[in-house]
Amino acid sequence: MTAVLDFLSLFRQRWFAAIGLVVIIVIVIAALLAPIIAPYDPLEINALNRLIPPNAEYWFGTDHAGRDLFSRVIYGARMALLTGIGVVVIALVFGVILGTLSAYYPTLGLILMRVVDVLMGIPALLLALAFVVVLGKGLLNSMIAVGAIYVTTTARITYGLTRKIVAETYIEAVTSLGAGDLRILWRHVLPNLVSPLMVQATFIFAFAQLSTASLDFLGLGLPPDVPSWGNMVAETRRYITRAPWLLMFPGGAIILTVFSLNLVGDVLRDRLDPRFKDDLAKW
Amino acid sequence: MVTETPVLELEELTVGIRSDRGVFSAVEGLSLSINKGEVLGLVGESGCGKSLTALAIMGLLAAPAVRVTGGHIRFAGQDLLTLSDDQRRRLRGDRIGMIFQEPMTSLNPVYTVGAQLVEALRTHRPVSRSQAWREAVAMLDKVGIPAAASRALNYPHELSGGMRQRVMIAMALMCGPELLIADEPTTALDVSTEAQLLDLLLALRRDLGMAILMITHDLGVVAEMADKVAVMYAGRLVESAPVGELFKVPAHPYTRALLGSMPRLDVETDRLVAIEGTVSPPHARPSGCSFRDRCPKAQPRCAGHVPVLEHLAAGHEVRCFFPSVEHAAQASP
Numbered sequence: 031m032t033a034v035l036d037f038l039s040l041f042r043q044r045w046f047a048a049i050g051l052v053v054i055i056v057i058v059i060a061a062l063l064a065p066i067i068a069p070y071d072p073l074e075i076n077a078l079n080r081l082i083p084p085n086a087e088y089w090f091g092t093d094h095a096g097r098d099l100f101s102r103v104i105y106g107a108r109m110a111l112l113t114g115i116g117v118v119v120i121a122l123v124f125g126v127i128l129g130t131l132s133a134y135y136p137t138l139g140l141i142l143m144r145v146v147d148v149l150m151g152i153p154a155l156l157l158a159l160a161f162v163v164v165l166g167k168g169l170l171n172s173m174i175a176v177g178a179i180y181v182t183t184t185a186r187i188t189y190g191l192t193r194k195i196v197a198e199t200y201i202e203a204v205t206s207l208g209a210g211d212l213r214i215l216w217r218h219v220l221p222n223l224v225s226p227l228m229v230q231a232t233f234i235f236a237f238a239q240l241s242t243a244s245l246d247f248l249g250l251g252l253p254p255d256v257p258s259w260g261n262m263v264a265e266t267r268r269y270i271t272r273a274p275w276l277l278m279f280p281g282g283a284i285i286l287t288v289f290s291l292n293l294v295g296d297v298l299r300d301r302l303d304p305r306f307k308d309d310l311a312k313w
Numbered sequence: 314m315v316t317e318t319p320v321l322e323l324e325e326l327t328v329g330i331r332s333d334r335g336v337f338s339a340v341e342g343l344s345l346s347i348n349k350g351e352v353l354g355l356v357g358e359s360g361c362g363k364s365l366t367a368l369a370i371m372g373l374l375a376a377p378a379v380r381v382t383g384g385h386i387r388f389a390g391q392d393l394l395t396l397s398d399d400q401r402r403r404l405r406g407d408r409i410g411m412i413f414q415e416p417m418t419s420l421n422p423v424y425t426v427g428a429q430l431v432e433a434l435r436t437h438r439p440v441s442r443s444q445a446w447r448e449a450v451a452m453l454d455k456v457g458i459p460a461a462a463s464r465a466l467n468y469p470h471e472l473s474g475g476m477r478q479r480v481m482i483a484m485a486l487m488c489g490p491e492l493l494i495a496d497e498p499t500t501a502l503d504v505s506t507e508a509q510l511l512d513l514l515l516a517l518r519r520d521l522g523m524a525i526l527m528i529t530h531d532l533g534v535v536a537e538m539a540d541k542v543a544v545m546y547a548g549r550l551v552e553s554a555p556v557g558e559l560f561k562v563p564a565h566p567y568t569r570a571l572l573g574s575m576p577r578l579d580v581e582t583d584r585l586v587a588i589e590g591t592v593s594p595p596h597a598r599p600s601g602c603s604f605r606d607r608c609p610k611a612q613p614r615c616a617g618h619v620p621v622l623e624h625l626a627a628g629h630e631v632r633c634f635f636p637s638v639e640h641a642a643q644a645s646p
Contacts, residue, residue, distance in 0.1 A: 199418040207406030240582040
C-alpha cells in the first residue's frame with residue numbers, strides 16, 4: 031500500500047504525466063472489461079450499417095463491414111496490452127540473460143556483444159519482418175519478432191549496468207564469502223537491475239505498440255480478422271477519404287497509448303535513475 | 314597463545330600481471346607464515362603488492378591478466394594452488410574470511426544486513442533460515458552492535474560507516490574462519506571508530522583463536538594489533554620481525570623511513586620526514602634493490618643484484634646489504 035502511495039506521489043505537481051497515468055489506467059480497464067464496456071460484438075458484420083459516421087448509437091462510427099468501431103477499439107486495447115506485455119517479457123528475459131552473462135564472462139561477452147552490434151545494425155522493422163518470414167504470422171510470432179528488436183537494446187543496457195554492478199565492492203565481498211557465480215548473478219546482480227530495467231520496460235512497451243502496429247499494417251502481424259489497432263488502420267486505407275474516422279480512432283488510440291506510456295516512463299526514470307535525480311522534470 | 318602450527322604459509326609467492334607493457338611481477342618471491350591465533354601486519358605503500366597478496370590467498374585475482382606465476386600458498390598444510398576452483402570457493406568465507414577497505418560499498422544495498430549474514434552462513438552450512446537468523450543476530454551482538462535483533466532488519470544505508478564495518482566483520486566471521494584477512498579495514502573510518510574496531514578485532518581473535526592477516530599502510534595500526542610485522546616494498550618483502558623488535562631496531566632503510574614519517578608523541582619534531590620520490594611502477598623498477606633510487610644509503614653494489622633476506626636475530630630478517638643495527642630513537646633516517 032505504501033508502495034502504491036509512494037508511486038502516486040511521484041505524479042504530484044506533474045499533471046501532464048498524471049494524465050498519462052490516468053489514460054493508461056483507463057486503457058487497462060477497457061481491456062479487462064471489454065465484453066462489458068463494448069456495446070456491440072466487435073466481429074459482427076452488418077452490411078446495412080457500412081461506413082456510418084460517428085453518432086449517438088455508434089460513438090466511433092462503423093467500418094466498411096458495418097462493425098461498430100468503438101467496440102473494436104475497446105477490444106483492440108486487449109491486443110495492444112497483450113502484445114506489449116509479451117514483447118516486454120521476451121525482451122527482458124533474453125536481454126537480461128544475454129547482458130548479464132556477457133558482462134560476467136568477458137570472453138563470452140566479447141562474442142555475444144558483437145552479435146548484438148550486428149543485429150542493432152539491421153533496421154528494426156526489417157529484423158522483425160525477417161522473423162515473421164521465418165516463423166509465420168500469429169500473435170506469439172509477432173511478439174517474438176518485435177521482442178527480438180528490443181532484446182538487443184535490453185542486452186546492451188543490461189551489459190553496461192552489470193559491468194558496473196560487478197565492479198562494486200559488495201560483489202567482491204560476497205565472492206570472498208564463497209558465493210558461486212549463479213548465486214551472485216541471481217541474488218546480487220539481478221535485484222540491482224530491477225529499477226533501471228523497469229524504466230526500460232515502460233519504453234519498450236510503448237515502442238512495441240508502434241512496431242506491432244506497423245507489422246499489422248503491413249499485413250504481417252496478427253491475422254486480419256483480429257481487432258487490433260494496427261489491423262484497423264490497415265483496413266481503412268481504401269476508405270480513408272470517405273471515412274476518416276476509421277483512421278482517427280484506432281490511430282488516435284495508438285498515439286494516446288504510446289504518448290501516455292512515455293510520460294509515465296519519464297517519471298519513473300526521474301525517480302529511479304540517479305543521474306536524473308537532480309533535475310526532475312516538473313510539468 | 315601462539316602455537317607453532319602455521320595456519321598460512323606463503324612460500325616464494327609470485328604474482329604476475331600481464332599488460333600491454335608486458336608481463337611483470339607485482340609480488341615477487343614473498344614468503345610469510347602466520348601461526349594459529351597470531352596477527353601478522355603486512356605493511357607497505359600503495360602499489361607495493363599487499364592487496365594482491367591478499368587476493369592471491371583468497372583466489373580472487375583478476376585472471377587471466379593477474380595470476381599466481383610461482384610459489385606456494387599453504388593453508389593448514391594444504392597447497393591452495395593445487396585445489397580446483399570449486400574447492401577454493403568452498404574455503405572462502407568458511408575457513409578464510411576477508412574484510413575490505415570500503416564499508417560503505419561492501420554491502421549489497423538491496424538486502425537487510427541480517428539477510429546478508431544469513432546468506433554468508435547458508436552458503437557453507439546446511440542450517441535452516443530461522444536458525445541462521447538467530448546466529449546472525451548473535452554474531453551482530455558479538456561484534457558490538459547494540460539492539461542487534463532490530464539492527465538485523467536494517468538496510469546498509471541505514472547504518473553508519475563504523476556499524477557497516479562491524480557488519481562486514483560479522484559476515485566474515487559467520488562460519489568461524491581460521492584465518493581472517495583484513496585489507497585496510499579501518500582506512501575509511503574516523504580515528505575513534507578505528508580504535509574501537511581494532512579493539513574488537515583483538516577481542517575476537519582472543520575469543521575465536523583465529524589468525525589475522527592485517528594489511529595496512531598505517532604503522533600505528535600495526536603497533537596496536539600485530540604480533541609480527543612484514544614490510545613490503547615494490548612487491549618484495551624487505552623486512553620482517555616481531556613487532557617490538559621492528560619498532561626498536563628497524564634494520565631496513567625503508568622501514569626506518571616509514572617510522573620516520575610517522576608522527577610520534579614522545580619525540581618533539583617540527584615536521585615529519587617524507588620519503589623522497591614514489592614507488593616505481595612494476596614495469597619500471599630499478600635493477601637490484603628496488604628501493605635504491607630512494608635510499609639514503611644506496612651504494613653502487615645495490616644496483617648489481619637484489620639483496621637476499623639476511624637473518625639478523627630470532628624471527629628478524631632484512632633484505633639489505635647495509636642493514637642498520639642501532640636503535641630507532643638514535644637513528645636519523
